[in-house]
Amino acid sequence: MIGFVGIGVIFAMVFGGYILAGGKMGIIIKSLPFEMMMIGGAAVGAFLISNDMAAVKHTLKDVGKVFKGPKWKHDDYRDLLCLLFELIRLARQNPVAIEEHIEDPENSSIFSKYPRILSDKEAIALICDTMRSASMNYDDPHQVEEVLEKRMEANAHHAQHSSHALQAMADALPALGIVAAVLGVIKTMAAIDQPPEVLGGMIGGALVGTFLGVFLAYGFVGPFAGRLKTVIDDDAHFYQLIREVLVANLHNHATNICIEVGRQNTPSHCRPSFSELEEALKDVKSSGAA
Structure with missing residues (x-):
């Protein structure tokens, strides 16, 4: 929602200020379709040249995150800690029983309690692969932590x-705006025999290209890129929490200590309070006992 508010503020302040200063929208509206075709079309073409189809689809899909925000919310972090608590507790009580859950999480009675987490393939793979490795005696905490760190770095780089x-598109747009402006100047010079009022309109139309390139770069595409990076970084904390808890488990800390390590490493705006998490874990224990 706040993203749409930001877009509204940009348009209101830029064009509102222009109109209040005595500017006329006619020349902008007249030139806008052609300038947008040149600048926007060239930007899209350059984007397609510099990315493969998978990256193009991935980028188009990710643009929605600018408005939706991070995927993982406060309740998801709490549920993740409860899920890890159940898995670690079961793995310590009955190492054989945990296998059916980590080998087939889709049909696991534990994972099925947390459908949002279950729907995330990377989170499930991270949990199951790490716990499977521990069950195969690959349980050196430092080696496992290094492997998980490299895995998450690779995932973050891809994301x-x-x-x-x-x-990259934002960086290119001002230059493409200059290209459109130069073309407008070329057009103007070809009509140098026209009266001053006509030439003035043509020069104004050419300058719309420069304006549009800078406006799109710093008003939209650049902020979109920055916001998307922030959202992806925020979501990465979810997977880092999985690493912290599972590595703590390999250090043979008590189960509650492992979960507290995860809680402490949760971002402050999503971190459940100690009492809230205690209540959630009590519910998990009571449902498990039942």
Whole structure:
């Protein structure tokens, strides 16, 4: 919602200020379709040249995150800690029983309690792969932490491609605006025999290209890239929490300590309070006992 508010503020302040200063919208409206065709079309073409089809689809999909915000909310972090608590507790009580859950999470009675987490393939793979490795005696905490760190770095690099692609487009738009403006000047010079009022309108139309390139770059595409990077970084904390809890488990800390390590590493705006998490874990224990 706040993204739409920001767009409204940009238009209101830029064009409102222009009109209040005595500017006329006629020349902008007349030139806008042609300038947008040149600048926007060239930007899209450059974007397609510099990215493969998978990256293009990924970027188009990720643009929605600018308005939706981070995927993982306060309740999701609490549920993740409860899920990890159940899995760690079961793995310590009955190492054989945990196998059916980590080998087939889709049909697991534990994972099915948390459908939002279950729907995220990377989160489930991270949990199951790490716990499976521990069950195969690959349980050196430092080695596992290093492997998980490299895995998450690779995932983060891939996830950030969309923001990098948008930022590259933002960097190119002012130059493309100059290209459109130069074409407008060429057009004007070809009509140099026209009266001053006609030439003035043509020069004004050419300058719309420069304005549009800078306006799109710093008013829209650049902020979109920045916001997308922030959202992706926020969502990455969810997977980092999984790493922290599972590595703490490999250090053989008490189950409650492992979960507290995860709680402490949760971003402050999503972190459940100690008492809230205690209540949630009590519910998990009571449902497990039942």
